[in-house]
Amino acid sequence: MELGPPGGAGPAEPGPRLRGLRGDDRAASAAWLSEASAGRRAPSVAAVLPAGGSGERMGVPTPKQFCPVLERPLISYTLQALERVCWIKDIVVAVTGENMEVMKGIVQRYQHKRISLVEAGVTRHRSIFNGLKALAEDQPNSKLCRPEVVIIHDAVRPFVEEDVLLKVAIAAKEHGAAGAIRPLVSTVISPSADGCLDHSLERTSHRASEMPQAFLFDVIYEAYQQCSDYDLEFGTECLQLALKYCHTKAKLVEGSPDLWKVTYKRDLYAAESIIKERISQQICILMDAKEDEEHVGRCLEEMLKKELNHVKVTSGALCHAGRDLQQIILEQCYNFVCVNVMTSDFEETRKLLNALEESNLSILYPVVVISVHFLDYKLVPFGQKMEHLMQIKEFAKEVKKRNILLCGLLIYYPQE
Numbered sequence: 001m002e003l004g005p006p007g008g009a010g011p012a013e014p015g016p017r018l019r020g021l022r023g024d025d026r027a028a029s030a031a032w033l034s035e036a037s038a039g040r041r042a043p044s045v046a047a048v049l050p051a052g053g054s055g056e057r058m059g060v061p062t063p064k065q066f067c068p069v070l071e072r073p074l075i076s077y078t079l080q081a082l083e084r085v086c087w088i089k090d091i092v093v094a095v096t097g098e099n100m101e102v103m104k105g106i107v108q109r110y111q112h113k114r115i116s117l118v119e120a121g122v123t124r125h126r127s128i129f130n131g132l133k134a135l136a137e138d139q140p141n142s143k144l145c146r147p148e149v150v151i152i153h154d155a156v157r158p159f160v161e162e163d164v165l166l167k168v169a170i171a172a173k174e175h176g177a178a179g180a181i182r183p184l185v186s187t188v189i190s191p192s193a194d195g196c197l198d199h200s201l202e203r204t205s206h207r208a209s210e211m212p213q214a215f216l217f218d219v220i221y222e223a224y225q226q227c228s229d230y231d232l233e234f235g236t237e238c239l240q241l242a243l244k245y246c247h248t249k250a251k252l253v254e255g256s257p258d259l260w261k262v263t264y265k266r267d268l269y270a271a272e273s274i275i276k277e278r279i280s281q282q283i284c285i286l287m288d289a290k291e292d293e294e295h296v297g298r299c300l301e302e303m304l305k306k307e308l309n310h311v312k313v314t315s316g317a318l319c320h321a322g323r324d325l326q327q328i329i330l331e332q333c334y335n336f337v338c339v340n341v342m343t344s345d346f347e348e349t350r351k352l353l354n355a356l357e358e359s360n361l362s363i364l365y366p367v368v369v370i371s372v373h374f375l376d377y378k379l380v381p382f383g384q385k386m387e388h389l390m391q392i393k394e395f396a397k398e399v400k401k402r403n404i405l406l407c408g409l410l411i412y413y414p415q416e
């Protein structure tokens with residue numbers, strides 16, 4: 001079941017196609033992609049996301065992949081991370097029948113693309129197998145093409161970047177299988193039958209198997225087709241299936257700390273903190289002034305640059321907000337301060353709000369707008385002006401529906 005708008009004007013795609021890549025990863029990605037441009041067929045890549053679990057360890061009624069993080073379901077962040085990668089052609093998500101409508105709603109609301117939904121199984125391996133069957137082209141009416149390489153990634157691991165996806169995909173093409181690994185945090189021990197320590201494993205010579213993993217499609221599909229019911233029921237490791245049933249030794253790829261799987265409630269809080277930190281990396285100050293005119297917004301910019309040295313602070317004229325907004329969106333700015341000195345009304349801030357709504361910037365992440373107003377108490381009676389500015393409360397209610405958080409700041413002192 002293919003979903004997602006045909007190619008609708010979804011939220012601005014975050015950044016250029018090689019975003020998130022560094023140094024030799026960028027070169028590898030360019031090489032990988034250039035196969036297509038050189039007329040050679042670049043390896044076709046698809047992804048399977050198992051998302052059919054119940055999230056028992058999370059301890060809440062909602063399956064964790066659908067739990068909200070900043071009022072958006074966790075799985076939407078994972079889909080967005082995979083959608084950033086232009087060389088992943090299809091994303092197959094396995095969800096339970098009872099959650100199919102919820103998942104379709106998420107795809108539509110957040111305008112996810114390249115998404116196909118399949119029925120999950122009663123275990124993670126069965127869910128993954130169902131996703132692979134959908135790609136195997138032996139499904140009636142399926143528009144999905146059998147890929148050369150398939151990436152398998154848990155739907156509850158939202159912080160996956162293009163570099164590790166590229167590494168596992170390239171390694172899988174060469175070795176048949178590949179998987180991300182991380183150093184162990186706790187030592188692994190083996191208990192005896194009477195509940196005592198039997199022995200412990202040397203932590204430095206072992207690793208934790210994480211996601212993403214990638215496989216030559218034929219390898220992992222064959223492994224699942226040969227898989228015993230026991231393995232389908234109780235197994236947790238796809239790399240092991242490739243080894244056991246296809247004698248394919250996976251290449252292990254060091255992953256970043258952010259690859260962790262959301263399992264317990266604390267993981268949701270951690271995910272929210274990470275996302276908040278990522279969308280707070282830039283502040284844009286917009287001023288109701290002509291270019292290079294002295295404006296209090298410039299003082300604010302300098303102060304913020306001193307106080308918030310990890311945050312990028314930019315400034316510009318409110319009147320250009322609409323035109324420059326596309327660039328701001330590409331830079332992933334979600335925080336705006338509108339400094340109104342020349343005009344004491346709300347018109348300029350309203351123009352920015354309209355531009356933000358048209359840009360769909362706030363579909364994926366909340367956008368914060370602080371509207372600052374200066375008022376000379378000698379010129380305007382406080383009561384009359386406050387009444388006018390209270391409009392902001394009505395605007396705030398209205399734009400909140402579009403995930404824009406608006407608040408006002410009135411500075412009431414003589415202009416001189």
Ligand SMILES: Nc1ccn([C@@H]2O[C@H](COP(=O)(O)OP(=O)(O)OP(=O)(O)O)[C@@H](O)[C@H]2O)c(=O)n1
Nearest residue numbers: 050051052053054055056057122123124127155
């Ligand atoms: N029958 C299942 C079980 C799990 N998963 C998916 O596999 C991923 C990793 O599994 P896990 O963290 O164990 O998820 P749950 O099984 O939901 O968690 P719990 O074990 O706490 O119930 C998750 O995205 C989960 O939705 C799946 O697609 N089908």
Ligand SMILES: O=P(O)(O)OC[C@@H](O)[C@@H](O)[C@@H](O)CO
Nearest residue numbers: 124154209210211236237238
């Ligand atoms: O075992 P769970 O169902 O909690 O989650 C699956 C994880 O085991 C799996 O994603 C990694 O260990 C890599 O195989």
